[in-house]
Amino acid sequence: MPTTPPSLSTPLSEPVRIQLERCIDQLADMARQGIEPGRFFGEVLNRVILPGGATQGILWRPSxxxxxxxxxxxxxxxxxTPELISQRQALLNEVSVNEQPHFVSSPEGSTRVLCPIRHARATVGILETEHGLENAHSLPSETLQFYSALCEITGDFLARHELQQLRRARGIWQQWDQYSQRLWLSLDLPSVCAAIANDGRLLTGSDRISVLIRRGRRFQLHSVSGVDRIEPRSTATRSLEALAHSAARLGHSCWRDNDPRTSDHATPDYPSDAHVQELLQNHRNDTEATGIGVIPVLPRRNESRHPLPLAMIVLEQFHPCDDFPAWRSQCESLVNRSGLTLQAAVERSRIPWLGLSQWISHLLLSPATLLSLVILAGAVATLVYTPAEFTVTGPAQMWPAKRRELFASTSGIVDKIYVSHGTEVAKGQPLLELRDPVLETDTPRIIGEIATVQERIKGVQAARLAGGNTSDAVSRARQLTADEEELKERLRTLEQQRLLIEQRREELTLRSPIAGKVLTWDVEQHLSARPVERGQALLTIGETSGPWVVEVRVADQNAGHLLQARKTRKPDLDVDFLLPAEPGKVYHGQIQDVSLTAEIDDASQSHVRVVVAFDRNQLTEPRPGATALPRIRCGPRTLGYVWLHELIDAIRTRLLF
Incomplete structure (x- = not known):
């Protein structure tokens, strides 16, 4: 029966007491270092034997x-033995309740000491020691104090260990909670799959996690840990998809590692599938994985007896796994926590026009977007309902209304120049004189031939008058008369050629077609000794003292607006223009004429020539050829069309045509 001795006063030697105190200090240091409980319990029991003096030590913990x-x-x-452990339960419970050391003498002549280990007002363990003493009074008091100190240190260690366990569990739960929150932040299927593959790998201690989503009867690989882009035709991708497709038929998870005792085999609930096991083994051989698991994600709220998995999650280990069941448990916990979110993401991805509806809803719910929509609506209303003057413009130059070009009447070389830039000329005044080398050669030849023919005519006439009355003379006179007539005809032809030459010589002098001023710049440099061809423009003469006009080249795409405005409003549309030399002043005029045909400029752009008349008195000194910036008023249109008519016309011609 348990006893409690009234007095324990057997003294210990000084070296033993010192050794006991040193052991207590060492165990106290170990308790603060946070070592594993099994190792600490072993250290406590070793010190119970030496220097505690016990022959046996047992540490009991509640289960x-x-x-x-x-x-x-x-x-x-x-x-x-199990029988002895069962027999000790009553004694251990009594020690736990009494909270005091107990001494038990055995028939074999030994004494057992049971010391409770207390923490937070509860017994968390019992230290049992056995001593080869027949009488408990023989146990030194310092030894009992030593055991009490060991129990106190063990209680502190268990308190520290429990606190560490709680902190570790709290950290793990926080990680799982953060993981769940990250999953629900976005139900976008690629984001959810990526979170499971990457964040789940850290939580479960896996080396790689692959997420496959069911598309019809097949499974498609969506995300792999640490992989940004998946190659759908790669061997690894096809192997994972084939493995998921085969494992999905079983309806339960499949596992395989290096230890055949922990791998899945046939069970009463889950029949074995040799093909799946073969695929698992082949995949392990190809990837050199030490452990692999395939877990289905079954749909919730499904009344079907054998529902098809929404997804398959493949988890792999590539390094030796010390605790395969613990890793398997973590993996199953990951799938359980991720299944509902993954199902929601899959169902959401199957909603038609999801991206567009989300974008619209996001825009409608944002205050900034609402403000932007209001501003945009106001801008559109302003563009649609606000009238504005529609104008047409184009490159333009200012010229005298009466302007003529001086053309070369014949081919030749400019021999004489009688005017220069800005010279006032009268109508018919000689301006240039040309020289024709061919004409200069033909003139002496024709004059010489005329003189020769005239002399021959005189000779024939004299010979004819000197003839007699004989028949030969009469015949010769007739021949001479015929020769004379032929020479006279030749003479008339030569005279006509001479007149033509004189006429051509007269045409070599080029005269002004109108009275005005020479507008061509640097005439001498431009024309001196220059070969010219018939019809070539040489000089420009303008009547600068008369009316002036602005010649506008309106692009062909804008000509329709101009012609429509002339038809619906008035032919002489109002025109405003300014000169770059005088940007602060606006001049006014009206359309005088519009070309009926389009012209092609040097840049191969089609345009219509428009002549704008204006009052010359608006200008002090107009300059011929000065650049003008015109705006032809074509009537009111909406502000949006005025600003965006080029874009609207481009859409009509390039997209709608």
């Missing part, structure tokens, strides 16, 4: 079934 179980024993050659 989950509310019973006591040994967590350490020294020496390790255990004499505890």
């Amino acid at each position: 989950a079934e509310a019973t006591w179980e040994p967590v350490g024993e020294v020496p390790t050659a255990s004499r505890l």
Whole structure:
């Protein structure tokens, strides 16, 4: 029966007491270092034997079934049998309730000391020691104090260890909570799959996680840990998809590692599938994985008896796994926590026009967007309902209304120049004289031939008058008369050629077609000794003292607006223009004429020539050829069309045509 001695006063030697105190200090340091409980319990039991003087030490801890179980024993050659453990329960419970050391004498002549380990007003363990003493009074008091100190240090260690466990569990739960929050932040299917593959790898301690989504009867790889872009035709991708397709038929998870005892085999609930096991083994051989698991994500709220998985998650280990069941449990916990979110993401991805509807809803719910829509609506209303003057413009130059070009009447070389830039000329006044080398050669030849023919005519006439009355003379006179007539005809032809030459010589003098001023710049440099061709423009003469006009080249795409405005409003549309030399002043005029045909400029752009008349008195000194910036008023249109008519016309011609 348990006893409690009234007095324990057997003294210990000084070296032993010092050794006990040193052991207590060492265990206190170990308790603060946070070592593993099994190792700490072993250290406590070793010190119970030496220097504690016990022959056996046992450390008892409460189990989950509310019973006591040994967590350490020294020496390790255990004499505890299940029957003995069951018999000790009552004694251990009594020590736990009384909270005091108990002494039990055994028939074998030994004494057992049971010291409770207390923490937070509860017994969390019991230290049992056995001593080869027949009488408990022989146990030194310092030894009992030493055991009490060991129990106190062990209680502190268990308190620290429990606190560390709680902190570790709290950290793990926080990680899982953060993981769940990250999953629900966005139900975008690629984001959810990426979070499971990458964040789940850290939570479960896996080396790689692959997420495959069911599309019809097949599974498509969506995300792999640490992989940004998946190659759908690669061997690894096809192997994973084939493995997921085969494993999905089983309806439960499949596992395989290096230890065949922990791999999935046939069970009463889940029949074995040799093909799946073969695929698992082949995949392990190809990837050199030490452990692999395939877990289906079954749909929730499904009344079907054998529903098809929404997704398959493949988890792999590439390094030796010390605790495969623990890793498997973590992986299954990951899938359980991720299944509902993944199902929501899959169902959401199957909604038609989801992206467009989300974009619209996001825009409508944003205050900034609402403000932007109001501003945009106001801008559109302003563009549609605000009238504005529609104008047409184009490159323009200012010229005298009466302007003529002086053309070369014949081919030749400019021989004489009688005017220069800005010279006032009268109508018919000689301006240039040309020289024709061919004409200069033909003139002496024709004059010489005329003189020769005239002399021959005189000779024939004299010979004809000197003839007699004989028949030969009469015949010769007739021949001479015929020769004379032929020579006279030749003479008339030569005279006509001479007149033509004189006429051509007269045409070599170029005269002004109108009275005005020479507008061509640097005439001498431009024309002196220059060969010209018939019809070539040489000089420009303008009547600068008369009316002036602005010649506008309106682009062909704007000519329709101009012609429509002339038809619906009035032919002489109002025109405003300014000169770059006088940007602060606006001049006014009206359309005088519009060309009926389009012209092509040097840049191969089609345009219509428009002549604008204006009052010359508006200008002090108009300059011929001065650049003008015109705006032809074509009537009111909406502000939007005025600003965006080029874009509207481009859409009509390039997109709608």
